[in-house]
Amino acid sequence: MTFLRNxxxxxxxxxxxxxxxPIYVVGMVxxxxxxxxxxxxxxxxxxxxxxxxxxxxxxxxxxxxxxxQQLDATQxxxxxxxxxxxxxxxxxxxxxxxxxxxxxxxxxRDIQSQRQPxxxxxxxxxxxxxxxxxxxxxxxxxxxTSGAVQRQVLRMKGVDENEIMGLLRPVDxxxxxxxxxxxxxxxxxxxxxxxxxxxxxxxxxxxxxLGTELKYGTSRHLLQVAGDDIYTALLGKxxxxxxxxxxxxxSVEVLLYKWMGFPLxxxxxxxxxxxxxxxxxxESVAVLIIGCVPVCRFALSIGALYSVLGLSLTGFTLPxxxxxxxxxxxxxxxxxxxxxxxxxxxxxxxxxxxxxxMYVVALLAFCFLPFFVMGRLKKAYVNLDxxxx
Amino acid sequence: MKNSYLxxxxxDVLTIFNMELKNVLHDGGVMIIFIxxxxxxxxxxxxxxxxxxxxxxxxxxxxxxxxxxSRRMIREMDATREIDIAYRCTSMEEARxxxxxxxxxxxxxxxxxxxxxxxxxxxxxxxxYADMSSFLYYKNLLMGSNFVMLHEVNNIKIERYSxxxxxxxxxxxxxxxxxxDDINPYNRAFSYSIFxxxxxxxxxxxxxxxxxxxxxxxxxxxxxxxFASLPDSLNGHGVGRVxxxxxxxxxxRFMIIGIYVTCIVPAMFNFPQxxxxxxxxxxxxxxxxxxxxxxxxxxxxxxxxxxxxxxxLFMSPVCVFLTxxxxxxxxxxxxxxxxxxxxxxxxxxxxxxxxNTAGADLETVGQLLNSLTVQGMVYxxxxxxxxxxxxxxxxxxxxxxxxxxxxxxxxxxxxEKIGNHIEKRLTR
Numbered sequence: 001m002t003f004l005r006n007x008x009x010x011x012x013x014x015x016x017x018x019x020x021x022p023i024y025v026v027g028m029v030x031x032x033x034x035x036x037x038x039x040x041x042x043x044x045x046x047x048x049x050x051x052x053x054x055x056x057x058x059x060x061x062x063x064x065x066x067x068x069q070q071l072d073a074t075q076x077x078x079x080x081x082x083x084x085x086x087x088x089x090x091x092x093x094x095x096x097x098x099x100x101x102x103x104x105x106x107x108x109r110d111i112q113s114q115r116q117p118x119x120x121x122x123x124x125x126x127x128x129x130x131x132x133x134x135x136x137x138x139x140x141x142x143x144x145t146s147g148a149v150q151r152q153v154l155r156m157k158g159v160d161e162n163e164i165m166g167l168l169r170p171v172d173x174x175x176x177x178x179x180x181x182x183x184x185x186x187x188x189x190x191x192x193x194x195x196x197x198x199x200x201x202x203x204x205x206x207x208x209x210l211g212t213e214l215k216y217g218t219s220r221h222l223l224q225v226a227g228d229d230i231y232t233a234l235l236g237k238x239x240x241x242x243x244x245x246x247x248x249x250x251s252v253e254v255l256l257y258k259w260m261g262f263p264l265x266x267x268x269x270x271x272x273x274x275x276x277x278x279x280x281x282x283e284s285v286a287v288l289i290i291g292c293v294p295v296c297r298f299a300l301s302i303g304a305l306y307s308v309l310g311l312s313l314t315g316f317t318l319p320x321x322x323x324x325x326x327x328x329x330x331x332x333x334x335x336x337x338x339x340x341x342x343x344x345x346x347x348x349x350x351x352x353x354x355x356x357x358m359y360v361v362a363l364l365a366f367c368f369l370p371f372f373v374m375g376r377l378k379k380a381y382v383n384l385d386x387x388x389x
Numbered sequence: 390m391k392n393s394y395l396x397x398x399x400x401d402v403l404t405i406f407n408m409e410l411k412n413v414l415h416d417g418g419v420m421i422i423f424i425x426x427x428x429x430x431x432x433x434x435x436x437x438x439x440x441x442x443x444x445x446x447x448x449x450x451x452x453x454x455x456x457x458x459s460r461r462m463i464r465e466m467d468a469t470r471e472i473d474i475a476y477r478c479t480s481m482e483e484a485r486x487x488x489x490x491x492x493x494x495x496x497x498x499x500x501x502x503x504x505x506x507x508x509x510x511x512x513x514x515x516x517x518y519a520d521m522s523s524f525l526y527y528k529n530l531l532m533g534s535n536f537v538m539l540h541e542v543n544n545i546k547i548e549r550y551s552x553x554x555x556x557x558x559x560x561x562x563x564x565x566x567x568x569x570d571d572i573n574p575y576n577r578a579f580s581y582s583i584f585x586x587x588x589x590x591x592x593x594x595x596x597x598x599x600x601x602x603x604x605x606x607x608x609x610x611x612x613x614x615x616f617a618s619l620p621d622s623l624n625g626h627g628v629g630r631v632x633x634x635x636x637x638x639x640x641x642r643f644m645i646i647g648i649y650v651t652c653i654v655p656a657m658f659n660f661p662q663x664x665x666x667x668x669x670x671x672x673x674x675x676x677x678x679x680x681x682x683x684x685x686x687x688x689x690x691x692x693x694x695x696x697x698x699x700x701x702l703f704m705s706p707v708c709v710f711l712t713x714x715x716x717x718x719x720x721x722x723x724x725x726x727x728x729x730x731x732x733x734x735x736x737x738x739x740x741x742x743x744x745n746t747a748g749a750d751l752e753t754v755g756q757l758l759n760s761l762t763v764q765g766m767v768y769x770x771x772x773x774x775x776x777x778x779x780x781x782x783x784x785x786x787x788x789x790x791x792x793x794x795x796x797x798x799x800x801x802x803x804x805e806k807i808g809n810h811i812e813k814r815l816t817r
Contacts (some may be wrong), residue, residue, distance in 0.1 A: 008812065012394050012808050012811075012812060015804070015811075016801070016804055016805065016808060016809055018428055019800055019801060019803075019804030020797065020800070020801055020804075023696060023700070025701065026699075026700065027500055027699040028730040031700070034703070035703055035707070036439055038707055038710075038725075041722060041724075041725070042710060042721070042722065042725050042809065043716060044722065048645060048716060048717050048719075049720065050719060050720070051719060051720065052719055055726070062551055078719075090753050092748075093743060093747045093748065093753050094743050094753040094756070094757075095739055095742065095743050098717065106792070111566055111567065113423060113613050114562040114563070114566070115562075116561075116562060116565055116566065116568050117567060117568065118567045118568040118569060118571045119567060119570070120569070120572065121569065121570070121571055121572070122572045122573070122574060123571070123572070123573045123585070124573075124575055124576075125575055125576030125577070125579050125580075125584065125713075126575050126576055126583065126584050126587060126714070126743075126746055126747055127584070127713075127714060127717060127718060127742075128465045128581075128584045128714070128715050129715050129716060130580070130717035130719075131573075131576075131579075132528075134577060135571070135573070138571075139569075142569050145566075145567055146565065146566045149566040149567070150563060150564070153563060159539070162511075163510060165511070166509075166510040166511045166512055166549075167510070167514055167550070168546075169510060169725060170488065170507065170513065170517070170541075170542055170545040170546060170549065171507075171511050171512070171513055171514075171538050171541050171542050171545065172511075172512050172513070172514045172515075172538075173514065173515055173516070173517060173534060173535070173538055174494075174514055174515070174516040174517070175516075175517055175519070175531065176516060176517065176518045176519070176536055177519055177521050177527060178488075178519060178520055178521055179520065179522060180521035183521075183524075183527075185524075188521070188524060196706075197703055197706070200702060200703060201663070201703065204698055204699055204702060205699065208695055208699055211693075211695075212543035215611050226606070227632060229631075234728075244697050250734070255594070296696055297418040297604070297695060298418065298421070299697050301418060301422055301425070301698075302422055303698075304600070304698050304702055305425060305426060305430075305684065307702075308544055308705055308706075309433065309437075311467050311706055312434070312437050312438075313437065315523070316522070316523060316689040317523065317524075317525075318437070318441075318443070318523075318581050319443055319523045319525060319526070319580075320527065321443070322435060322439075322440050322441075322442070322444075322525070323437055323439075323440065324440060324445040324580075327436060327437055340522075340685045343522075344491070344522040345491075348504055348520065348521065348522050349488070349489040349491075349808070351489050351490075355489070355490065372489075
């Protein structure tokens with residue numbers, strides 16, 4: 001009974017701290033709300049549209065004009081006309097356009113007389129998405145133009161319409177994007193960026209919460225409230241944080257898959273489970289860090305360096321197998337990595353639990369980490385013998 | 390000269406500069422941020438993205454057509470850099486199983502009528518299924534199969550035209566009515582590292598400066614010697630001197646870090662360096678100047694040492710997106726477009742990408758430099774203003790403190806009431 005009462009007292013004490021120092025609530029709720037709004041609204045279009053494509057039309061014939069109009073009419077591209085190559089190239093180099101298409105002089109004449117004119121197009125591959133999409137758009141348009149000319153010739157020859165298709169396009173490919181059929185860039189990034197931010201916020205806030213006790217020397221009071229038991233003290237704090245972060249994490253998941261309607265093959269409940277485990281594992285990492293380095297500001301600096309790098313090491317942009325061998329092990333230090341694996345199994349493939357239980361085990365294994373540093377943390381809390389600043 | 394306004398002004402700036410320099414050097418936590426983040430982060434990021442390209446994505450093939458054409462296409466796909474045919478399956482079920490168990494990241498499926506349709510001079514269709522858990526898998530599968538398909542399409546077309554009695558040259562002319570050259574001069578392999586690293590190098594400078602300065606400012610505030618406080622000898626004047634004197638310390642330090650980040654790190658990793666050294670230096674000094682005023686302005690909000698991490702750490706990834714290196718600037722929603730103007734990194738990163746990696750000169754990125762300059766002027770005024778206001782507040786500290794305390798007390802009182810209430814409920 002005393003144990004329960006003590007735990008309750010710790011919770012009450014923590015709540016009072018929240019009221020006194022709004023930074024906790026701001027750091028949790030405001031930060032997560034901002035991130036959620038940012039990633040959902042910034043990428044809300046899913047696929048960018050009207051990306052400027054520079055066109056230098058040296059031919060100025062009906063064929064080249066037609067080509068430009070068609071290019072302009074695609075959802076992705078917006079044609080920007082230039083008079084000369086030099087100024088277009090400068091804009092390509094300056095990143096104002098991501099691709100450039102040069103239609104040579106005599107383009108139309110050469111087509112008509114089957115002299116195979118060469119179109120040049122340049123892409124600025126430093127603007128990844130805009131560049132690669134513009135590239136795809138231009139390639140499609142050139143193939144269509146080429147096809148249109150062929151069709152005209154074949155029709156004049158009196159070839160049957162069915163046969164024309166076979167001649168124009170003997171092989172075709174049917175593309176199926178599993179897990180994100182519309183190639184929604186927003187869904188792709190928000191699905192991982194927002195939980196990634198949650199991991200970051202948990203690590204930072206919890207280190208701060210445990211670290212300020214040391215910094216302001218209130219840790220003895222905390223232990224006193226907890227009946228001189230570090231486990232009670234941590235349990236009390238963690239219950240409060242776990243509940244708050246789980247609520248935040250679940251709201252995010254519901255927002256993503258119900259409100260935004262991002263594709264999710266499996267059930268939402270499984271993602272909620274993953275989200276809850278992410279919260280537990282991230283909290284454990286935070287306790288480990290402050291336990292190992294019981295100096296508030298050092299622990300915070302370490303936590304910040306750790307969690308910022310976590311977004312890259314999760315492997316949802318550049319897959320882990322493309323990273324150097326020595327770094328792949330490092331990715332295992334991040335709860336988000338396992339959360340991502342669970343998301344792939346649940347969200348994309350709807351696999352049975354048997355296929356991804358090991359990631360659940362891995363996340364649960366994180367929860368053992370705090371036990372290694374409990375003694376150390378308690379000593380620091382009692383003796384307060386580390387530098388406070 | 391000695392007693393002129395200018396002379397005194399310069400002496401004051403120097404005094405403040407010395408004070409601040411000592412301050413920063415004595416602060417271990419700040420030094421850790423500067424050294425660990427400033428020096429190791431660029432290396433670490435370069436290391437993570439060192440390979441940059443994903444090669445040989447494992448793919449499963451289901452070849453129900455089993456004809457010479459499909460077999461040849463599979464061989465050719467296997468030979469591309471992008472695709473590795475890891476499994477040949479007899480049925481779609483088998484392939485789907487491998488796919489779901491993540492042994493492969495995609496499936497290529499040739500239907501049984503593929504060969505017949507080719508023979509019948511019709512359009513033959515094959516299917517690809519890509520794992521969208523990372524867009525790079527999709528890109529690889531699509532590019533690898535597209536290369537092979539375009540190549541095959543050409544051959545088959547020429548074959549079909551030749552069948553109609555055209556010579557090879559004639560057939561080629563009828564098939565390829567338009568030729569094209571595709572040139573991707575700055576990032577030939579669409580390498581992930583080249584585009585990402587170019588963007589984040591400058592951002593690292595800005596963020597490290599911000600966290601470092603905020604920590605140091607927060608510490609001073611905690612110890613009741615505000616960053617903003619004017620030396621007594623100035624008699625309440627000299628906001629500009631404080632801003633410039635303190636700023637010079639950070640400027641100097643970050644020019645060193647900046648030269649390391651923008652010139653040495655790329656060289657260490659064999660990263661393209663197409664800009665001229667002198668012009669990069671011009672960009673860097675402008676960027677660092679703007680960053681100093683930017684950080685001074687915003688660090689006014691930081692009252693305690695650690696607050697910067699809690700309140701602003703999440704901005705780092707946000708700033709990465711706001712540079713417009715991935716999601717194109719032209720497709721930004723209006724609000725975020727204006728929001729991005731708040732950060733020097735928005736202009737600085739783009740200018741650096743264009744200059745260092747695409748080889749642009751200062752004139753080409755002139756627009757970005759202009760924006761950066763305007764931003765710097767605005768932030769200078771804001772930094773001065775912030776320091777002025779804070780000084781004003783410091784002088785009337787007691788009155789303000791008592792006002793804040795009464796508000797705090799009432800909040801705590803209410804909080805305790807709520808706490809008591811909850812406890813009563815729980816114990817009942």
